[in-house]
Amino acid sequence: MEIKQDDRQLISWSKQDGGSFENADKPNGQHLASDFSSLHSKDLLPAKNGEEVTKHFLQELLNILLAYISKSLNRSSKVLDFHHPHQLKEGLEGFSLELQDQPDNLEQLLVDCQDTLKYGVKTAHPCFFNQLSTGLDIIGLAGEWVTSTANTNIFTYEIAPVFILMEDIIFKKMHSIIGWSEKEGDGIFCPGGTMSNLYSVLLARYHFFPRVKTAGMLALPPLALLTSTHSHFSIKKSAAVLGIGSESVFLVKCDESIALILMKYNLVLYPQGLVPFYVNATAGTTVYGAIDPLNDIADICERFGLWMHVDAAWGGGLLLSKRHRMKLQGIDRASSITWNPHKMMGVPLQCSVILVQKKGLLQECNQLCAEYLFQPDKHYDVSYDTGDKSIQCGRHVDIFKLWLMWKAKGSEGFESQVNHCLENAEYLYYKLKSRKDFQLVFQSQPEHSNVCFWYLPTSVRNMPPGPERDRELHMVAPKIKAKMMEEGMTMIGYQPLGDKVNFFRCVFSNPATQKEDVDFLLDEITRLGRELYS
Amino acid sequence: MEIKQDDRQLISWSKQDGGSFENADKPNGQHLASDFSSLHSKDLLPAKNGEEVTKHFLQELLNILLAYISKSLNRSSKVLDFHHPHQLKEGLEGFSLELQDQPDNLEQLLVDCQDTLKYGVKTAHPCFFNQLSTGLDIIGLAGEWVTSTANTNIFTYEIAPVFILMEDIIFKKMHSIIGWSEKEGDGIFCPGGTMSNLYSVLLARYHFFPRVKTAGMLALPPLALLTSTHSHFSIKKSAAVLGIGSESVFLVKCDESIALILMKYNLVLYPQGLVPFYVNATAGTTVYGAIDPLNDIADICERFGLWMHVDAAWGGGLLLSKRHRMKLQGIDRASSITWNPHKMMGVPLQCSVILVQKKGLLQECNQLCAEYLFQPDKHYDVSYDTGDKSIQCGRHVDIFKLWLMWKAKGSEGFESQVNHCLENAEYLYYKLKSRKDFQLVFQSQPEHSNVCFWYLPTSVRNMPPGPERDRELHMVAPKIKAKMMEEGMTMIGYQPLGDKVNFFRCVFSNPATQKEDVDFLLDEITRLGRELYS
Incomplete structure (x- = not known):
């Protein structure tokens, strides 16, 4: 495998420099480059005398990562450098994904790290609007590096004493933000929101x-089980996995009064011999960011003795903002x-x-x-062991980055971050409202940071409403997105929903994003749209 | 909150040095320490002009992590610095776990990172024998740092193109090692072995x-469901979670011919109206490291049309060793x-x-x-999107560290690592065999790297076999472990199993561990035992 000269220059360390953001593009220290090419993983710790090599290897990695972070946040960089699966599989300029029986040298490994980042997507970029999770918090990142260096498992206090107590403290904090009393409240960290939702169904059923x-x-x-039509598919998935069956999930239309519908369902389900036991309310739906009326649902759940779950995977963050937390009023009445x-x-x-x-x-x-x-006969208070609370056995340590970020920002830091994201959404909303070449999917101001809209090429704008226009409009977002990804300067998602044909969904969760990025997004969509539809 | 002087010295960076392993204990660059105390997370990127601060902050973090790694691998360091939950909760020398509304400064955050590591357990230490997962592979660690910096989700090719293809390549590699043809084989990364086992039951049921x-x-x-008595509790857990019920799991005794038992069960279960559909065979049980006779079980499964799952969470690694892989003969006949x-x-x-x-x-x-x-109408080959194969929605990227390690070591590197661990187990086994103050739990040579044994204080050694001796012996391991953790120089697990009272289980998976560490472990147990029972 050939290594490009460009890359060779990066794989070098400099004792003088200690890794500046710029030096990743400079050939300084190049005389040392050959060191890495003759070194292998077996020369790293725990090898005898492996300390120096380990230090220099990780130092060089840090330089690569710093350069990547800097580039990710640079507005003139691309968000992605798109390649089709077959292109990446064939190998690009010395970047081969294939694995051999023999070891590669440290130089090649560093180039591989660099290439992996290069051909990936810069989720930290201010113009990456594609997912609900965006941005790169430096403190959170530091937390992850510490966590992976500690490399432990959080199922017993014995091997994760500090992390287990941090979980405890964060849960108390979250309970108090929700409004639960000190006597109430438990929790566990899960590998993603779908697993958290699965827990809620599992717990309700067991209860x-x-x-x-x-x-x-x-x-x-x-x-x-009852849930609204726009809720996350994980409620259905949970019913399928848990052996309840996805057909047991009954959808409630979002545009009618949920309270009424629920009552109706209760009256309809019982005669069929079905026993409703669980209601999922969503605080921040995936596409619209809509929030169900939690207090109304809580009333119904209390009246019928149902488990009320609130899927606030996306909306939970709003609780940290005095300005927005009232949107989740009633969340304290949730069972989970x-x-x-x-x-x-x-x-x-x-x-x-x-x-x-x-x-x-x-636990039960x-x-x-x-x-x-x-083992119950250990010499410390084993009530801190969490292994038996989880449906996993070993669990990844997901707490430390959150704990460290809370320390770093304080609750007030999170608050201003959340407010900033919602301000961006508001800015986009008013921009779109004033434009003729864009159309909002829903007219009211967004409850969360989701803004959904169509781009209307002139040809579509001139068509009368109806199936033909819908067919045409349905193709617009995928076409623009394809070109957008190939050019790589921004990235935004689209999807159809219910009777709405493909539309763009812009979401804000990256504190790095500013109003100028919102402007850029609209300019880009317009530019690409004009090119495609001229 | 007061910061100790010792810690202050660490929180400094040196432009001259770029972070040597030693400088974490030297006060060089101390004149810069005050910078961090007046800086906060809001001064880091994406803050304007945040690049320098970010660089220095992460550089200092690297220095802390390097010092920790070095210490973890230093045999004269402690494995752990044990404190009871209430002690850690009260706060130790400026290390407070409590969270405030206001932000802490960067200096405090770095001290917190250091303290978190300090009061944790050094799982990389050559004398940490407590878990099946031990050690700290530097390449794997580098992989984790890259992964967390990329901070993406692996559910679509769109936002994780490189990682998704790496999964594909690793699966092909693993399939070929198992012995599956190119037409066979699929897979997904899971958050832990219990989730992987849960998938197997879910898939078998759906099939x-x-x-x-x-x-x-x-x-x-x-x-x-059928499984052996020594199998992991996750089979029962899966049955409970999936709505099959834990009572549906039937245990097969390990010391009888599994093939016979299975046939018996099949003859017993059917008349009861129960439909057996799934058999779990374990390749490497948690405590003994025992391997079920896979070919015998495969014969039965084929004959009765049952799904054969092999839980090789622990034993899978043996497949990489020419010397040991025949122990898993028949694994290619497994359904999962x-x-x-x-x-x-x-x-x-x-x-x-x-x-x-x-x-x-x-997928189905x-x-x-x-x-x-x-979205099915994206412009690339969406068959690479993995979101619909998973019971999760978002998934953490667990592939890159494995891919990078494979690149770094080659298959042959993994092979020698595995062989080394089993040699350590063999060494311990023969040591114990020759000692009167130790007793092996099972006499035959271990199949995997687990070695199980009792330490026999003279008082116990002089007792005749019987319940009284058992009662006394049952207390030995917990007592020694308690003292061992308080002194902190080594760490090994114990548990009872079936009719066997508490015994030590030593497992080897850390390439850093050498024969001298095995000797040290026995010396420590003997020393602590003598102190407790003199």
């Missing part, structure tokens, strides 16, 4: 039907809540929690008391 | 009863396999896969075609 744990669904009546700090709070991926009002339920529902794993 | 996805367990006959590279292969936590022989099944079983998340 009402504890026999399910040992005897399974055959010992239970046929169950029903999903909240993903890796979304609106900008914590690096992954960081998601399921919060449970009833203390002890997580999931414990199997495997004494060979979690 | 035989696809109606379960929509209609739930009520549309199915009562099911039965759990394999955790974060265990024997030394990849940083977490890294676990479920491999599935039948192509397409993962888990897809919900949520068009609002995974």
Whole structure:
């Protein structure tokens, strides 16, 4: 495999410099480059005398990462350098994904790290609007580096004492923000919001039907779950996985009064022999960012004795803002809540929690008391061991980055971050409202930072409403997105939803994004649209 | 909050030095320390002119991490500095876990990182024998740092093109090592082995009863799962979570012929109206490291048309060694396999896969075609999008560290790592065999790197076999472990199993561990034992 000369220059360290952002493009220290090409992973620690090589290798890696971070935040850089799967698979300029039996040298490995970043997507870029999780928090990143260096598992206090206590403290903090009393509240970190939502269904089922744990669904009546049409597909997925069946999930239309619908369903489901037990309310839907009326739903749940789950994976961050938290009024009445700090709070991926009002339920529902794993006769207070609360066994440490960011920003830092994102959304909303070549998907001001809109090429604008116009409009977003990705200067998602044909969804969660980036996005869509539709 | 003088010295960077391992203990560059105390996270990127501060902050963090790595591998350092939960909660010498509304400065944050590592457990230490996952691979660590800097989600090719293709390549590699043909084989990375095992039950159920996805367990006959008594508790947990019920898991005794037992069960279960559909064979049990006779079990599964899962979370690594891979003969006949590279292969936590022989099944079983998340009309080959194969939605990128380590070591590097660990186990086994103050739990040579033994204080040694001796012996390991953790020079796990009272389990997965460390472990146990029982 040939290494490009360009790359060779990067793979060098400089004792004088200690790694400046710029030196990744300068050939300084190049006389040392050959060192890495004759060194291998076996020369790193724990090898005898491996300390120096390890230091220089990680120092060089840091330089690469610093250069990447700097580039990601530079508005004149591309967000992505798109290649089709077959192109990347064939190997690009010395970047081969294939694995050999023999080891590569450290020089090649550093080039591989660089290429991996180069051909990836710069999710930290101020013009990356594609996902609910964007940005790169430096403190959060530092937290991840510490976590991976500690390389431990968070199932027992024995091997993760500090991290386990940090989880405890963050949960108390989150409970108090929600409005739960000190006597209430439990939680666990999960690998993503879908898993958190799955926990909520699992816990609700166990709460009402504890026999399910040992005897399974055959010992239970046929169950029903309720959720709104725009809720995340993870409620259906949970029903499928947990053996309840996806057909047991009943969708409630968003544009009618949820309270009324729920009552109707309760009246409809029971006669069919179905037992509704669980209602999912969404605080921040994936596409619209809409928030269900939590208090209305809580009333219904109380009246019928149903488990109320709030999927606030996306909306949970709003609780940190005095300006926006009232949108989630009633969330304290939930039996369980999903909240993903890796979304609106900008914590690096992954960081998601399921919060449970009833203390002890997580443990009861999931414990199997495997004494060979979690010994009860240890010399410390084993109530801190979390292994039996989880449906996982080993768990990745997702707490430290969040804890460190909270230390670094304080609650007030998160608040201004959230406010900033919603201000960007508002700015985009008013911009779009005033434009004729764009059309908002919903007219009211967005509740969260999602702004949904169509770009209308002149040809479409001149068509009368109807199926033909819809067919044409449906193609606009995919066409523009394809060209946008190939040019790589910005990135935004699109999707259809219900009877709405493909539209763009812009979301703001990156604190680096400013109004000028919003302007740029609209300029780019217009430019690409004109090129495609001229 | 007061910062100790010792710590202050660390929080400094040196332009001259660029961070040597030693400088973490030297006060050089101390004149700059005050900079960090007046800087906050808001001064880091994306702040205007935040580049320099970001660089210096991450440079200082690197110095801290390098010092920690060096210390972790230094045999004269402690493995842990034990404190009880209440002690850590109260705060130790300026290390407070509590969170405030106001931001802390960068100096404090760096001290916090340092303290977090200090009061944690050095899982990389050559004398850390406590878990199946030990050690710290520098290349793997570099992989984690790159991954967290890329901060993306691996559910679509769109935002994780390189990582998704790397998964593809690693799966092909693993399939070929197992012995599956190119036409066979699929897989997905999971957050831990328990989730991988859960996938296996989910897939088996769907394979035989696809109606379960929509209609739930009520549309199915009562099911039965078979597994050996020493298998991981995740099989039971999966049955509980998936709505099958933990009572549906039937245990097969390990000391009888599994083939016979399985036949018996099949003859017993059917008349009861139970439908066995799934057999879990373990390749490397958690405590003993025992390997079930895979070919015998495969014969039975073929004969009765059962799904054969092999839980090789721990044993999978042996496949990389020509010397040891025959122990897993028959694994190619499995319908699914759990394999955790974060265990024997030394990849940083977490890294676990479920491999599935039948192509397409993962997708069929888990897809919900949520068009609002995974658009089919994108301009690239969307068959690479993995979102619909997973029961998660977003997934953490666990592939890169493994891919990079494979590049770095080649298959042959992993092979010698595995062989080294098993040589250490053999060394310990023969040592123990020759000692009177130790007793092996099982007499035969270990199949994997697990060595299980009792330490026998003279008082116990002089007792006749029987319940009284057992009662006394049961207390020995917890007592020694408590003292061992308080002194902190080594760490090993213990547990009871079946009719065996508490015994030590030593496992080797850390390439840093040498024979001298094995000797030290025995010396320590003897020393602590003598102190406690003199």
